[in-house]
C-alpha cells in the first residue's frame with residue numbers, strides 16, 4: 532500500500548466510526564480533523580482547509596496558537612484540577628479580567644463549562660428575585676439543557692422535550708414595542724442575544740438593547756444578555772454590543788477558552804447572587820481552562836484582535852457583497868451571515884468544503900461565517916475566491 536492510499540483509508544475508517552459515536556445526536560460528519568495551525572485545519576487524509584467557522588465562533592486564536600499551548604502546558608505542570616473547596620490564581624485573575632471588561636469591580640463571576648450552563652445559572656439566579664416569569668425572543672438559541680431550552684425560541688428544538696419551564700413569554704426579536712409590552716413588574720428576567728447567531732446572524736435595530744434595559748429598570752426585571760456567540764472580541768467589542776449598556780447578567784462561553792471548555796455568568800447590577808451551596812460545578816473555573824482564557828484575553832488585547840475583527844469583517848462584507856447571487860452580508864466583525872438570493876446555502880457549503888473552505892449554513896438561504904480573530908487579508912482573499920467559484924458553479928442549480 533502506498534503512503535497516499537494508507538492516508539485515504541484513515542479518513543474512511545474514521546467515517547465508519549462517526550456513525551457509531553455520533554449518529555444519534557449529530558449529523559454524521561464527513562470530515563475528520565486531525566490537526567491545525569492558525570486559520571488552517573488538516574483532515575485525516577491530509578487535505579487542508581481554511582477554517583471560516585473556528586469550532587462555531589470558539590477558536591478565537593485559531594488552531595495550535597503557541598502562546599495558548601504554553602499557557603495550558605505551564606498550568607498543567609503546576610496543577611490541572613482542584614475543586615471549589617480551593618481557590619486558584621488563574622480563575623481569580625480571570626474573574627478580575629471579566630470585571631474589567633464589563634466595567635464593574637463589584638461584579639461577581641460564576642464559572643461553568645458551556646454556554647447552556649452559563650444560561651442555566653442565570654435562570655436559577657432569576658428565581659432568587661422571588662419572581663418566576665421569563666421573557667425571551669423567537670428564533671433565539673440559548674442551549675440544550677432543559678432550562679436553557681425553555682428560553683430557546685425554536686419550536687422544533689423544544690417540542691420533543693416538553694413540558695419545559697412554564698411562564699416563558701416569547702416575542703419577535705428586534706421588536707422593541709413587543710418586548711416592552713411583555714416585560715412587566717412580575718417578570719424575573721429577560722434573556723436576549725446581542726445578535727442572534729444560530730438564527731442566521733440577525734442584528735437588532737439601533738436602540739433595541741438600550742430600550743430593553745430601560746424597560747427592565749422600570750419593572751425591576753433582570754436584564755440578561757447572552758453574549759456566548761457574540762462575545763470575546765468576535766464582533767469588535769468584548770461582548771458584542773456597540774452602545775453603552777449595563778446589563779444585570781452577561782453570559783460568555785465559546786471564545787473565552789480558546790477551545791477549552793469554559794463559561795462565565797457575570798452577575799451585577801440589580802441581580803441577586805448565589806449563597807454558598809445554591810449552585811456549583813466540578814470543573815467550573817478549572818485552572819487549566821482559566822489559564823487558557825487569561826491567555827486568550829491577553830492576546831486579543833495585545834494583538835488588537837478586536838480592531839482586526841472589525842477590519843476583516845468589513846473587508847469580507849465588501850468583497851462577498853459584490854458577488855452575484857449574494858443579497859446581503861449581515862452581522863458585525865467576524866460573525867457574519869451571507870444571505871443568498873436562492874435557497875442553495877447547503878450546496879454552497881458542501882462545494883466550499885470540496886474547495887478546502889469550512890463554513891456553515893444556518894438555513895436554506897444563509898451561510899454563517901465565524902473565522903478565528905487572527906484572520907488576515909490573505910485568508911479573506913482565498914475565501915472570496917472560493918466563494919465566488921462556488922456561486923458561479925451553482926449559478927444554474929435549483
Ligand SMILES: Cc1ncc(COP(=O)(O)O)c(C=O)c1O
Pocket residue numbers: 587644645646647648650672673674675724728729757758759760761784785
Ligand atoms: C447564543 C448562544 N447561547 C448558548 C449557546 C449554547 O452553548 P453550548 O453549546 O456551549 O452549551 C450557544 C451555542 O451555540 C449560543 O450560540
